[in-house]
Amino acid sequence: MIYLFHIFILIGIYIILSLSLNLIAGYTGILSIAHAAFYGIGAYIAALMALNFNSPFLLNLVLAMIGSAILGALIGIPSLRIKDDYFIIATFAFQIITFSILNNLVSFTGGPMGLPGIPQPVIFGIKISSHLSFLILIVILCIIVYFVCNRIVKSPFGRILKAIREDEVFTQSVGKNVSAYKVKIFMISSGLAAIAGVMYATYITYIDPTSFTVMESIFIISIVIIGGAGNLKGSIVGAIVLVMLPEILRFVGLPNSVAANIRQMLYGSLLVVFMMWRPYGFIGEYSFNRNTDNG
Amino acid sequence: MPLIQIFLNVLIHSSNYVLIGISIALLYQTTRFLNFSIAAIYTSGSYFVFLFLRIFNFSLFLSIIFSIFFCVLIGFLIELFLFKKIRKKKSSYLISVLTSFGVYIILQNLISLIFGDSTKSIRSGAIKEGINIFGARITPVQIIIIITSIIITIFLLLFLKKTKIGKAMKAVANDAELANISGISSDKVISISFAIGSGLAGLAGILVALDVDMTPTMGMNALMMGVVAMIIGGVNSILGIVCGALLLSLAQNLGVWYFSSQWQDAIAFVVLLIFLIFRPQGFFGKKFGKANI
Numbered sequence: 001m002i003y004l005f006h007i008f009i010l011i012g013i014y015i016i017l018s019l020s021l022n023l024i025a026g027y028t029g030i031l032s033i034a035h036a037a038f039y040g041i042g043a044y045i046a047a048l049m050a051l052n053f054n055s056p057f058l059l060n061l062v063l064a065m066i067g068s069a070i071l072g073a074l075i076g077i078p079s080l081r082i083k084d085d086y087f088i089i090a091t092f093a094f095q096i097i098t099f100s101i102l103n104n105l106v107s108f109t110g111g112p113m114g115l116p117g118i119p120q121p122v123i124f125g126i127k128i129s130s131h132l133s134f135l136i137l138i139v140i141l142c143i144i145v146y147f148v149c150n151r152i153v154k155s156p157f158g159r160i161l162k163a164i165r166e167d168e169v170f171t172q173s174v175g176k177n178v179s180a181y182k183v184k185i186f187m188i189s190s191g192l193a194a195i196a197g198v199m200y201a202t203y204i205t206y207i208d209p210t211s212f213t214v215m216e217s218i219f220i221i222s223i224v225i226i227g228g229a230g231n232l233k234g235s236i237v238g239a240i241v242l243v244m245l246p247e248i249l250r251f252v253g254l255p256n257s258v259a260a261n262i263r264q265m266l267y268g269s270l271l272v273v274f275m276m277w278r279p280y281g282f283i284g285e286y287s288f289n290r291n292t293d294n295g
Numbered sequence: 296m297p298l299i300q301i302f303l304n305v306l307i308h309s310s311n312y313v314l315i316g317i318s319i320a321l322l323y324q325t326t327r328f329l330n331f332s333i334a335a336i337y338t339s340g341s342y343f344v345f346l347f348l349r350i351f352n353f354s355l356f357l358s359i360i361f362s363i364f365f366c367v368l369i370g371f372l373i374e375l376f377l378f379k380k381i382r383k384k385k386s387s388y389l390i391s392v393l394t395s396f397g398v399y400i401i402l403q404n405l406i407s408l409i410f411g412d413s414t415k416s417i418r419s420g421a422i423k424e425g426i427n428i429f430g431a432r433i434t435p436v437q438i439i440i441i442i443t444s445i446i447i448t449i450f451l452l453l454f455l456k457k458t459k460i461g462k463a464m465k466a467v468a469n470d471a472e473l474a475n476i477s478g479i480s481s482d483k484v485i486s487i488s489f490a491i492g493s494g495l496a497g498l499a500g501i502l503v504a505l506d507v508d509m510t511p512t513m514g515m516n517a518l519m520m521g522v523v524a525m526i527i528g529g530v531n532s533i534l535g536i537v538c539g540a541l542l543l544s545l546a547q548n549l550g551v552w553y554f555s556s557q558w559q560d561a562i563a564f565v566v567l568l569i570f571l572i573f574r575p576q577g578f579f580g581k582k583f584g585k586a587n588i
Contacts, residue, residue: 031389078568082575085329085388089522090571093564096519100561214515218396225393261408268400275394276380288389 005131009203011243012138013196018223018235019149020192025221026229026286027153028185029165033217034075034091035193037098038068040212042194043201044102044109047118050202057121057202064198065191072190076183095214102209114208121202134203141199145192149232152188161185162230165286215264222271228284237282242267300431301548307437307506308544309537310444314499315521316528316536317451318492323530324468325481325488328388329522331395332373333496334514335402340366340497341504341513342406345415355419363497370493373398374486382485399515407511416508440502447498451491452533464488516560523567529577538578542566 021035045067046060055063075094082090102109109115121128121137128137152158163171164178172178201207219242227238246263254262279287315337322330343362347353353361377398381391418436425432455461463484466474471481499517500509520543528539543563550562570577 031392078572082571085392086526086571086575088329088392089526090568092519093567093571097561097564097568100558100564104557104561215400218400221393221396257412258408261404264404265401265408268397268404271397271400272377272394275390275397276377279386279390288387288393 002131005135007243007247008135009131009138011239012135012142013200013203014220014223014239014243015142015236016145016196016199017193017220018227018239019145019232020189020196021220022224022229022232022235023149023152023161023185023189023192025224026231026234026284027158027165028161028182029286029288030182031088031221031288032075032091032186033088033214033221034095034098035189035220036212036214036216037095038072038190038193039197039200039216039220040098040102040207040209041068041071041190042197043207043212044115044197045194046198047115047201047207048109050119051115051117054119057123061195061198064194068194068197069187069191072186072188073183075190076186092214095217099209099213102212110208112208112210114206115201116206118201118205118207120205128202138199138203141195145195146232146236148192153232157181157184165230219267222267224281225279225284225288226270226274226281228281229288230286231281231284234281234283241282242270297430299429301552303428303431303433303437304548305541305544306441307433308547309524309540310441311499311503311517312520312524312540312543313448313537314444314495314502315517316524316540317448317533318495318499319518319521320525320530320533320536321464321488321495322492323525325464325471325485326378326382326391328391328395330378330492331392331515331518332370332398332402333395333492333521334518335399335406336366336369336493336514337496337500337517338403338406338509338511338514339369340500341417341509342410342415342511343497344501344504345410345417345509348417355417358417359498359501362501363494366497367490367494369402370489370496371486374489378489379482379485382482403511403514410511412511414508414510417504418508434506436505440506443498443502447495448533448537451495455533460484460487519560520563523563525577526567526575527570527577529579532579535577535579542578 017035017039021032024030024032042064045064049055049060049063050057075091078087078090103111105111106113123137126133128134153161160171160176160181163176164181168178197212200211223238223242224235225238226242227236228234246259246266249259249262249266274281315333318337319330319333322333340362343365344355344358347358347361348355377394378391381394425434426438455464463474463479464487466477466479467481467484474484475481500514503509503513503517524540524543525536526539527542528535528537543566546566547559547562550558
């Protein structure tokens with residue numbers, strides 16, 4: 001039962017991550033491979049606050065979201081100046097720099113040894129320590145994040161994001177400040193990703209930089225794409241499928257070292273297969289096909 | 296550290312960045328997307344040599360030739376079965392980029408599945424001290440690396456300028472449709488650039504492995520350094536890439552000298568971000584507008 005709870009909690013964390021990435025990738029049509037960096041930044045801010053200042057969980061959560069959103073604006077601003085494929089490189093650069101800082105500032109982040117002993121959350125006097133209570137908390141957070149995202153994409157703001165996705169120049173020509181919209185959605189998305197980071201840090205109670213690498217970013221992108229870009233329900237489907245699928249391998253009885261590689265290869269093949277034959281994913285609305293930039 | 300040693304280190308590092316940078320730039324120009332699968336081909340280059348040399352007991356020279364051949368073959372097959380089909384569907388570059396990501400993940404994990412994650416070596420004999428040049432040290436292998444890179448770069452420069460295929464590549468890079476109309480088969484040209492690019496990437500991987508051994512994940516880092524060199528220098532010229540590679544490795548080596556070696560990656564990407572924000576067309580590149588519709 002605890003095993004099942006553990007899987008469900010992981011699915012919850014990835015649902016938050018993929019919902020937030022979907023806002024950028026699926027709705028605005030900008031591919032970012034820095035999402036794991038924001039996930040990590042959230043986790044580290046919350047962990048460092050809790051370990052150094054013993055501050056309450058909810059305060060840490062808010063601070064992590066704010067910190068991550070500010071850094072999200074930082075990466076959003078270059079996107080105004082550079083073309084899309086260069087932007088992928090820029091986000092990649094941001095991801096590597098973040099990893100490098102987490103890994104090398106040993107006195108501050110613990111470096112490769114990570115940060116052990118992160119206290120579990122206490123909300124309004126209730127200590128969240130059992131798997132079940134964590135699951136309840138993560139489900140509540142998922143629902144909140146889903147409603148926030150849903151509210152955003154259904155609002156006039158969300159419609160303009162879709163317009164940017166379909167035709168950026170046109171959107172600009174009808175008087176919308178495309179740059180401001182991009183930076184705003186980046187801030188929102190990074191802030192939401194930080195929630196997942198905080199939950200991961202307090203659930204596992206230990207973090208190290210290897211949880212927030214480029215491969216993690218690519219995994220989150222795969223969830224969004226395979227579930228369906230531009231559809232929030234797609235992200236939920238994607239997270240469930242991609243987290244559950246490798247668990248089946250566990251029951252086949254493969255040794256652990258082999259299983260890790262096979263799992264990655266499975267993700268890679270799914271990515272290729274979906275991109276080749278079904279770029280909409282399971283239930284997506286956006287296939288990453290744009291006609292505006294055939295440069 | 297004496298200045299001459301820094302100079303030599305810059306040469307060694309940049310000669311590798313140049314090879315992988317040109318490989319990426321060739322593909323980027325003709326296909327218009329950043330191909331991440333090159334990173335896996337780079338890694339496969341060195342692992343093929345390991346396979347032939349250590350397991351089949353071929354000679355080193357023969358292993359390298361076979362290895363480059365297989366790299367070219369992989370590149371060609373990937374193009375034939377994946378990217379050509381994607382191009383036929385007129386999908387956007389994002390689909391191609393994500394597919395190449397998928398290919399990278401598959402190949403990289405295949406390599407670590409077969410060979411394991413530990414460091415493998417194709418160096419032979421005991422580690423020698425290296426040749427002393429004015430107080431700086433350089434090993435014979437490193438000299439070979441530098442010379443090979445220079446020769447290949449000059450060769451490619453001439454190839455692109457003088458031969459018919461090279462000119463056709465430029466034409467496709469400029470405007471694929473127009474090239475098609477004037478009787479150049481863009482598919483064929485792209486296949487050739489895939490083959491050359493893969494061979495180059497494989498060779499770059501082998502050269503590095505001869506100097507500092509190999510791990511299954513070495514390709515991604517190399518690819519990123521190549522991309523940084525390419526962007527700093529400007530995508531359109533080989534000489535630009537050479538300058539970009541020199542500047543990048545100079546920044547890295549000075550950084551290592553002032554701080555410590557673990558910041559090498561971060562320095563490279565900070566340089567890249569600065570360029571992307573302030574001069575995205577690179578040193579020698581032409582300024583491109585955002586709205587080239």
